Amino acid sequence: MASDLLRLTVLGSATPYASVDNPCSGYLVSSGDTRVWVDAGSGTLAQLQRHVRLDELDAIWISHLHADHSADLLTAYYAALFADIQLAAPIPLFGPPGIAARLVHFLTNTSQSSPVESAFAIQELHDGHQARVGALTLTSRAVAHGIPAFALRVEAANRSLVYSGDTAPCANLTQLAEGCDALLCEAESAQAPAEGEQAHHTPEDTGDTADAARAGRLIVTHVGRFLTPQQAVARASARFDGPVDHAAPGATFSIG
Secondary structure, eight states: OGGGSEEEEEEEOBOSSOBTTBOBSEEEEEETTEEEEEEEOTTHHHHHTTTOOGGGOSEEEOSOOSHHHHTHHHHHHHHHHHSSOOOSSOEEEEEOTTHHHHHHHHHOOSSSOOOHHHHEEEEEOOTTOEEEETTEEEEEEEOBSSSSOEEEEEEETTEEEEEOOSOBSOHHHHHHTTTOSEEEEEOOOSSOOSSSOOOSOOHHHHHHHHHHHTOSOEEEEOOOTTSOHHHHHHHHHTTOOSOEEEOOTTOEEEEO
8 A cells, every 4th residue: 555655755955054945954764654754853843734743753764863863853842741742651752872861951041850751752862772653663873963863764565764963974875775675874974074074965975975885775865054955966976876865854755
């Protein structure tokens, strides 16, 4: 059935701040009746509601705690506890170490800690973390971003999608993406840094990672402000022979 396909819907892909027509990083991954919000960058909660209510989500997965990937967790908390959303149970939230303390610190305004656990059932990620969420299997690997950060492999019905999160090229991402049907990979940097640690992919790196992993297709996302999506796709395509698309806001991809 078509509804059982693995689907990726782009809620936003801008960085490091939302543009007029593109929120920050956020995606809805679904198969059948299972729906997971992957990264919750600024502006993505609004776009999420075009497709699903918070109380219809099966889980939320957060790659790292930079605001352009996690800030809308704050408004999701208020929606879940103080508005028209009626949660049957806290929403499972998978995120990097320290995510609970970060949320409590930001949301607490009195001497009493905000009840983050009433909105979210938090599980901290670690390298190799795996979880079953409805029809989806979620596997996380630690990646190279200078802070605790993770990439994600989603599998359902013999189809697979890998999301890089934010990272420099690294072996863990390539291994995680091995043979995947689609790689959703960031291309934030116009050029690799001349000095210091690399924290993002260039478009060429994105193509190289897809090629090394033997991905079926490449979807370029998180394109930085010194690149256009067209430039990023063209530069990645020079290094990867498969189909290459841009994660345009609102786009939906059937995986596999």
